[in-house]
Amino acid sequence: MATVPALLTPTGSAPAALATDGRFGDYGGRFVPEALVPACEEVERAFTDAWADPRFRRDLDRLLAVHAGRPTALTPAWRLSAELGVTVLLKREDLAHTGSHKINNVLGQALLARRMGRGRLLAETGAGQHGVATATAAALLGLRATVYMGERDIERQALNVYRMEVLGAEVVPVRTGSRTLKDATSEALRAWVSCADEAHYCLGSVMGPHPYPTMVREFQRVIGDEARAQCARELPTAVPDHVVACVGGGSNAAGTFAGFLGTGARLVGVEAAGGAAITHGRPGTLHGFRSYVLQDEHGQVGEAHSVAAGLDYPGVGPEHAHLADTGRVHYTTVGDDEVLAAVHRLARTEGIICALESAHAVAWVLRAATSGELPRGCTVLVTLSGRGDKDIATLMAARDGAGDVR
Amino acid sequence: MSAATVTGGALHRHLGSRAAAGRSLLVPYVMAGLPGWAELVGEFAAAGADAVEIGLPFSDPILDGPVICEAAERALAGGTTAATVLAELPGLAAQVPLVVMTYSNIVLHRGAPAFCAALRAAGVSGLIVPDVPFAEAAELGGACGAEGIDHVLLAAPSTPPGRLGEVAQRSRGFVYASAVMGTTGVREHLPATAARLAADLKALTGTPVLLGLGISSPASARAAAAVADGVVVGSALVRDVLEGRGPAEVGRRLAALRTALDEA
Ligand SMILES: Cc1ncc(COP(=O)(O)O)c(C=O)c1O
Numbered sequence: 001m002a003t004v005p006a007l008l009t010p011t012g013s014a015p016a017a018l019a020t021d022g023r024f025g026d027y028g029g030r031f032v033p034e035a036l037v038p039a040c041e042e043v044e045r046a047f048t049d050a051w052a053d054p055r056f057r058r059d060l061d062r063l064l065a066v067h068a069g070r071p072t073a074l075t076p077a078w079r080l081s082a083e084l085g086v087t088v089l090l091k092r093e094d095l096a097h098t099g100s101h102k103i104n105n106v107l108g109q110a111l112l113a114r115r116m117g118r119g120r121l122l123a124e125t126g127a128g129q130h131g132v133a134t135a136t137a138a139a140l141l142g143l144r145a146t147v148y149m150g151e152r153d154i155e156r157q158a159l160n161v162y163r164m165e166v167l168g169a170e171v172v173p174v175r176t177g178s179r180t181l182k183d184a185t186s187e188a189l190r191a192w193v194s195c196a197d198e199a200h201y202c203l204g205s206v207m208g209p210h211p212y213p214t215m216v217r218e219f220q221r222v223i224g225d226e227a228r229a230q231c232a233r234e235l236p237t238a239v240p241d242h243v244v245a246c247v248g249g250g251s252n253a254a255g256t257f258a259g260f261l262g263t264g265a266r267l268v269g270v271e272a273a274g275g276a277a278i279t280h281g282r283p284g285t286l287h288g289f290r291s292y293v294l295q296d297e298h299g300q301v302g303e304a305h306s307v308a309a310g311l312d313y314p315g316v317g318p319e320h321a322h323l324a325d326t327g328r329v330h331y332t333t334v335g336d337d338e339v340l341a342a343v344h345r346l347a348r349t350e351g352i353i354c355a356l357e358s359a360h361a362v363a364w365v366l367r368a369a370t371s372g373e374l375p376r377g378c379t380v381l382v383t384l385s386g387r388g389d390k391d392i393a394t395l396m397a398a399r400d401g402a403g404d405v406r
Numbered sequence: 407m408s409a410a411t412v413t414g415g416a417l418h419r420h421l422g423s424r425a426a427a428g429r430s431l432l433v434p435y436v437m438a439g440l441p442g443w444a445e446l447v448g449e450f451a452a453a454g455a456d457a458v459e460i461g462l463p464f465s466d467p468i469l470d471g472p473v474i475c476e477a478a479e480r481a482l483a484g485g486t487t488a489a490t491v492l493a494e495l496p497g498l499a500a501q502v503p504l505v506v507m508t509y510s511n512i513v514l515h516r517g518a519p520a521f522c523a524a525l526r527a528a529g530v531s532g533l534i535v536p537d538v539p540f541a542e543a544a545e546l547g548g549a550c551g552a553e554g555i556d557h558v559l560l561a562a563p564s565t566p567p568g569r570l571g572e573v574a575q576r577s578r579g580f581v582y583a584s585a586v587m588g589t590t591g592v593r594e595h596l597p598a599t600a601a602r603l604a605a606d607l608k609a610l611t612g613t614p615v616l617l618g619l620g621i622s623s624p625a626s627a628r629a630a631a632a633v634a635d636g637v638v639v640g641s642a643l644v645r646d647v648l649e650g651r652g653p654a655e656v657g658r659r660l661a662a663l664r665t666a667l668d669e670a
Contacts, residue, residue: 029542030539030541030542031510031537031538031539031542032468032537032539033468033469033536033537033539033560033562033584034536034539034540034559034560034561034562034564034565034573034584035560035562035563035564035565035584035587035588036539036564037539037540037541037564037565037569038564038565038566039564176472176475176476176479177465177466177475177479182466183466186466186467186468189468190468190469190470190471190588190589193469193587193588193589194586194587194588194589196564196587282515283514284511284514284515285509285510285511285514285537286466286511287466287468288468288537290514293511295511295515298487298488298489298512298515299464299488299511299512299514299515299516300464300465300482301465301466301511
């Protein structure tokens with residue numbers, strides 16, 4: 001790659017080839033119109049090839065280091081740990097550029113798009129974090145970006161809309177359905193059908209048609225790989241007893257868990273009570289994949305409702321559905337009130353205002369430490385997927401007792 | 407190519423014999439649940455439709471453009487469900503075969519075998535599920551076959567030659583040739599991608615090849631009929647319904663398309 005100079009951060013062993021058919025038990029697959037199948041196949045081929053190419057890995061590692069600021073810190077939550085009687089370690093994705101883990105995936109896909117000769121990125125966004133990350137990566141690599149966003153989210157997230165525009169992206173309002181993330185995702189898929197030859201669909205989580213769930217997990221596994229190595233330095237036991245992450249589409253959780261699936265750590269995924277596809281959904285197909293989906297008794301997809309816009313998605317990545325069925329990961333929910341309380345608790349004890357999404361993981365730790373589900377003296381790794389700057393208006397509205405803080 | 411191992415059902419035979427007799431096939435789309443939809447099926451049959459597509463609305467239709475998206479939203483807002491529609495179909499005493507078009511979640515929600523059994527009980531003879539591409543179609547195809555439902559597959563301008571052959575061979579009733587890389591919608595002209603795809607498919611199968619997606623006007627229908635065995639027309643008709651036109655008036659638009667095809 002011409003404009004990204006040689007390696008600064010050495011990587012480990014040669015990358016392994018990736019063999020997958022895109023199925024996770026009964027879930028996953030490629031449920032898209034025939035017209036899109038070749039585009040998905042091309043992404044699959046390009047990703048498989050790139051992921052096994054040490055040069056691609058070096059280029060990506062370098063961008064992650066010098067642009068996104070990786071590795072992110074592992075911060076012991078000293079005061080909170082003392083209060084709870086458990087050792088809490090925070091994986092600080094909030095410190096990554098643009099303020100969340102979304103940048104990890106987007107830099108990978110933007111590099112891939114260039115490798116595939118695509119000059120434009122398409123993306124869906126809900127809260128705007130993935131849209132901002134996509135606009136950022138596009139600017140960095142000299143690509144154009146078109147971001148689909150529900151009209152209601154555009155109203156709720158005006159700041160992120162403007163951030164995208166400053167970064168040079170075009171934000172397209174979506175007026176179908178509930179005018180939120182699920183409709184923006186449908187619209188991005190529709191748009192991709194007509195421009196797949198010149199644009200890459202830069203999907204924002206571990207969902208969508210194969211290869212996206214696998215590819216996005218691989219781009220996010222840097223979270224888990226780093227945390228695993230950092231825990232080995234930080235903890236006498238090397239591996240924490242519990243690993244916790246919030247689950248919207250499931251990308252920060254998938255990336256985190258990827259580093260610990262082979263360990264004895266208990267893995268916990270925390271959904272928003274109002275957007276809990278695994279806890280309250282049924283198997284279905286949405287946006288090109290089979291998984292748990294919130295739906296009514298007739299098979300119409302429901303709307304999710306959470307104080308955290310990034311968790312307002314009625315589906316969940318197919319690998320999570322499978323990990324739930326096999327029992328390897330325990331999925332649970334927390335409600336908006338616990339989440340708001342968790343933001344404030346972490347802010348006061350650790351000096352970190354985390355994103356409302358990330359606060360779901362923190363809230364579960366607070367609850368589990370109180371209930372005894374987390375025994376005294378145990379160790380817990382919590383992924384803080386993002387920072388809370390984007391949520392300040394929501395926090396203020398909640399403080400002022402506004403009825404609808406969503 | 408080996409001879410097709412699966413024989414078709416009622417839709418397959420009906421369309422096959424009409425096409426063999428030299429007729430250009432016309433398959434209009436009705437969004438079930440919109441005002442007057444049931445009467446519209448009868449109007450379409452009288453106006454020269456060879457089969458009628460019955461759209462079962464879904465909340466997230468990824469192959470549909472603005473017109474059919476809005477139609478689905480309105481139908482759902484009115485309380486339309488697959489069950490209410492299938493319960494009404496037998497009472498229509500439709501004079502032409504009915505083909506249900508819906509999305510995979512609606513099918514999988516009941517399970518493909520139960521859904522196909524319900525179609526058969528309602529007198530439906532074909533099924534189109536645009537978000538189940540060929541590579542994912544084995545289960546659904548089997549369920550359709552077990553109930554004598556013709557499973558219509560889609561091909562697109564982007565479909566590579568090998569898969570085009572498999573789609574052409576496996577599709578029953580007709581082969582749905584996507585005229586354009588895009589969604590359903592109203593378009594002025596027959597897209598340039600249409601003729602090539604239709605010709606490629608016709609070289610691969612004796613099953614009728616129908617062009618759909620964006621065929622709206624008599625002129626584009628006539629152009630499509632010159633290269634394919636007929637057309638599927640959706641958004642242009644659904645738009646009329648959304649704009650408040652009654653079944654008789656929408657039927658007249660279809661009659662104009664019929665005339666254009668017969669002159670072609
Ligand atoms: C900070 C943050 N965390 C989590 C999520 C949820 O996404 P995922 O479950 O894919 O990590 C989002 C999505 O916008 C987010 O912005």
